[in-house]
Amino acid sequence: xxxxxxxxxxxxxxxxxxxxxxxxxxxxxxxxxxxxxxxxxxxxxxxxxxxxxxxxxxxxxxxxxx
Numbered sequence: 001x002x003x004x005x006x007x008x009x010x011x012x013x014x015x016x017x018x019x020x021x022x023x024x025x026x027x028x029x030x031x032x033x034x035x036x037x038x039x040x041x042x043x044x045x046x047x048x049x050x051x052x053x054x055x056x057x058x059x060x061x062x063x064x065x066x
Contacts, residue, residue: 011035 005018007025011032016025027033039045 006015009016009028009032014028016028024033
């Protein structure tokens with residue numbers, strides 16, 4: 001018999017069962033999900049990139065810098 005895996009809510013750390021019945025997984029509630037979304041929107045959470053990564057991504061879209 002297999003046990004339902006649990007994860008910790010990224011916002012508050014509460015245990016959350018990882019199953020189809022856990023509506024907000026990996027979050028424990030809608031509140032924790034919205035707190036995390038707000039952190040991304042206010043740029044408290046960021047994906048680290050090198051300073052020139054944006055230049056590399058868009059280098060063909062703009063004239064080169066002089």
